[in-house]
Amino acid sequence: MMLVLPRKTTLPIEDSDYSKRWRLIKTFVTKLCAETLALEAQISPSRQKQKESNLWQRRFWEHTIKDEIDFAAHCDYIHDNPVKHRLCATAKEWEFSSFHRFVFQGIYPENWGSEQIPNLINDVEFE
Numbered sequence: 639m640m641l642v643l644p645r646k647t648t649l650p651i652e653d654s655d656y657s658k659r660w661r662l663i664k665t666f667v668t669k670l671c672a673e674t675l676a677l678e679a680q681i682s683p684s685r686q687k688q689k690e691s692n693l694w695q696r697r698f699w700e701h702t703i704k705d706e707i708d709f710a711a712h713c714d715y716i717h718d719n720p721v722k723h724r725l726c727a728t729a730k731e732w733e734f735s736s737f738h739r740f741v742f743q744g745i746y747p748e749n750w751g752s753e754q755i756p757n758l759i760n761d762v763e764f765e
Contacts, residue, residue: 656700664694713740718751728752 681690703709717740720732729737729751740746 668694713745717746721751 701712703712717729717735717737720726720735721729726732728749729735729746730741730748737746737750741748741750
């Protein structure tokens with residue numbers, strides 16, 4: 639499952655070196671897509687010194703899924719995120735999401751989140 643947003647990317651992976659995994663993903667995507675994306679944000683002197691682009695934020699948030707309920711809550715959160723950030727009106731409109739695979743697999747109905755507000759769990763720490 640993966641979600642790509644302008645300011646957020648979610649990639650659940652079981653990995654013993656999560657930081658290295660993200661470094662490799664960021665390097666690959668930056669080399670492959672940075673020019674195509676034509677980012678216009680100014681690169682700070684600090685990022686210039688470190689030879690960093692403005693495509694990625696420096697930090698990431700790591701969370702280990704506790705159980706099936708926690709997994710379902712995070713899936714709902716991830717798939718509702720583009721709507722929350724007003725990038726689209728419904729989850730199915732965001733083409734860069736695993737939501738479409740979940741619909742294809744019968745996990746979500748195609749109209750998930752469009753007829754009613756998803757029942758997101760509020761006490762799970764997400765951000």
